[in-house]
Every structure is written in structure tokens, then in C-alpha cells.
Amino acid sequence: MKKATKAALLSGLVFPGAGQMYLKRFGRGLLFMVPVLFGVALIVVMAAAGAMESLRAIQAQGGAVDTNTLTALAQSHTKDTTGSFQAILWFIIFCWLFAIIDAYLIGSKQTSEGK
Secondary structure (H helix, E strand, O other): OOHHHHHHHHHHHHOOOHHHHHOOOHHHHHHHHHHHHHHHHHHHHHHHHHHHHHHHHHHHOOOOOOHHHHHHHHHHHHHHHHHHHHHHHHHHHHHHHHHHHHHHHHHHHHHHHOO
16 A cells, blocks of 8 residues: 555544654644644533533432433533534544645655655
């Protein structure tokens, strides 16, 4: 398998920046990894905060777990944060795609230079 193809697959299937790391472009790999990790962490924190908010609301209503109440709370929280989640998700997708293309181009350049 060509170096460029392997690097692109690593960035696409493993994690953005993995292909750059394989090509020994560590700084560039981190340039993709850190923002994506930050975006994923942000989504997890927002989801956890929403879950805690829902639990507090259930406790305020007497603590009874009712599927209808849970569904209503989840839907209302989803409507409140949909824009934020989508923006972060699009940012992650953009970084991921750019990492794939970048890894392929770097691999192609290294192959043509004979490295």
C-alpha cells in the first residue's frame, strides 16, 4: 500500500492527525488531534450537563422516574442545544476531512521526493 493511502486511511479511520503522525509530521498531527479532541470533549460535557439538568428537574418534581417526563425533558434540552451541537459536529467533520486530505498530500509529496 502506498504511503499516501496508508496515511489517509489512518487519518480517516483511526483519528484525525494519525496519518500525519505516521508520516513523522508530529506537530501537524497534533494540529488536527487537539481541536478534534477538544470538540469531542465539549460535546461530552454539554451532554453531561444536560443530563444533570434533567435529573435535577426530575428530583424537583418529586423524584419519580416517568418515561414521559424523561422524554419531554430530553426533547426540550435537545432543542436548546441543537445549534451548538451541530456547530461543533460540523467543526469536527471539517477537521477530520481536512486531516485526510492533508495526510494524503503529504504522503504523496514524500513518495515523490523519495523519503
